[in-house]
Amino acid sequence: MTRSRVLLLVTGGIAAYKSCLLARLLVQAGFSVRVAMTGAAQRFVGPTTFRALTGHGVATDLWGEGDTDPLDHVELARWADIAVVAPATANLLGKAAGGIADDIVTTLLLACERDLVLAPAMNDAMWRHPAVQANLATLRGRGARVVDPGRGWLACGTVAEGRMAEPEEIFALICELDDALPPRDAGATDLPLAGCRLLVTAGPTREPLDAVRFVGNRSTGAMGFALARQAAGLGAEVTLIHGPVPSPPPRGIGIVVPVETAAQMAAAVRERLPRADALIMAAAVADFTPDSVGHGKLKKESLGTSWCVNMTRTTDILADIVQVEKPAGLKVVGFALETENLLERAAAKLRTKGMDAVVANDPIADGTFGEGLHRVTLITADGDSEAIGPLDKRDLAARILDRLAPLLRPGGGAA
Numbered sequence: 001m002t003r004s005r006v007l008l009l010v011t012g013g014i015a016a017y018k019s020c021l022l023a024r025l026l027v028q029a030g031f032s033v034r035v036a037m038t039g040a041a042q043r044f045v046g047p048t049t050f051r052a053l054t055g056h057g058v059a060t061d062l063w064g065e066g067d068t069d070p071l072d073h074v075e076l077a078r079w080a081d082i083a084v085v086a087p088a089t090a091n092l093l094g095k096a097a098g099g100i101a102d103d104i105v106t107t108l109l110l111a112c113e114r115d116l117v118l119a120p121a122m123n124d125a126m127w128r129h130p131a132v133q134a135n136l137a138t139l140r141g142r143g144a145r146v147v148d149p150g151r152g153w154l155a156c157g158t159v160a161e162g163r164m165a166e167p168e169e170i171f172a173l174i175c176e177l178d179d180a181l182p183p184r185d186a187g188a189t190d191l192p193l194a195g196c197r198l199l200v201t202a203g204p205t206r207e208p209l210d211a212v213r214f215v216g217n218r219s220t221g222a223m224g225f226a227l228a229r230q231a232a233g234l235g236a237e238v239t240l241i242h243g244p245v246p247s248p249p250p251r252g253i254g255i256v257v258p259v260e261t262a263a264q265m266a267a268a269v270r271e272r273l274p275r276a277d278a279l280i281m282a283a284a285v286a287d288f289t290p291d292s293v294g295h296g297k298l299k300k301e302s303l304g305t306s307w308c309v310n311m312t313r314t315t316d317i318l319a320d321i322v323q324v325e326k327p328a329g330l331k332v333v334g335f336a337l338e339t340e341n342l343l344e345r346a347a348a349k350l351r352t353k354g355m356d357a358v359v360a361n362d363p364i365a366d367g368t369f370g371e372g373l374h375r376v377t378l379i380t381a382d383g384d385s386e387a388i389g390p391l392d393k394r395d396l397a398a399r400i401l402d403r404l405a406p407l408l409r410p411g412g413g414a415a
């Protein structure tokens, strides 16, 4: 898998030399890197250094003069998956917060709608200045990620806060953002899931007991998120419907619909079903929901010494779709979580619920919830089964989708 395209924007601070190291770290890790520099930045480091490190021309000017990259500023802004300003001077932060575009770097910043990383570097008094902090707060509020400067020796000769973060720290944040983006080759038409409109559900549902309490489960959504991300990378048009989870869903995968209860998840799935070729039910949907929801927060004094909650079965989303309203040609993949007789019970679920494939998930063996290594068995309706893992959820999702791609793509047959 190729890594993201990083647009490295260098402004005029002595820390510009550290950006050369950042460019090298990125290139070595497989990122595509293009660089743009302000005039002031070029007084600290020459474009030749970045050209040699990245293997591409460096954008230095809005007017096509000098060592300008053949891509113009609008193309470069569109090309990037992640924009990084390192070092980001006080001047740059002010212009970015104010929407000013008066050189190649600020123009690219304004034209770029992707993830933005800022690595401020300046003198400590400038760093503390309320105007700089207000500009940073504005940029953070718009979604920019800031790698705060550290304390250390500053070019003005003092030891204080304002020194640009180390390249490794900025690199780590870029890697984190890259991990959350769909694989780079998403969108190509020759990909295994190109043209497949895929609905993925993920995470738990929460069934409210009163204004503050709910019945839930330990699902983290990680498996469904990994499947959604991987499917997008394989060319699928993904809609992800997820319950309340601790981490944000992957970005850039398509439509994301957050829901809370089993009933909301059922409604969200049904609404989108007519425009789907395949459904992967990775969500841990509550099987029961409380008959009544208390007004406000129920007080324990009024509940007594034991609290008996009557609950009613929720609609089985998957079974209901297959048995009642399945659009012609829709492929359905379910998950089965069992603590005993996993394979027999998973195969029985596949048959009774009418799935095309089931992913049998053993919660005891490898720790189903959250991080770590996991093992599953993929069973298809024609009776084939394949053990996959132990692998982390990302690799597991890749293997599951490699195996299921022939089934999931529109008009697809057996996996």
Ligand code: CTP
Binding pocket: 262, 281, 282, 283, 284, 285, 286, 287, 314, 315, 316, 317, 318, 319, 333, 334, 335, 336, 337, 338, 349
């Ligand atoms: N499922 C669903 N709607 C529900 C409950 C489950 O669509 N109300 C789906 C799950 O997303 C999963 C599959 O059904 O893909 C099997 O879920 P699982 O919890 O393993 O089994 P259940 O059928 O709910 O039965 P049990 O809890 O008794 O094992």
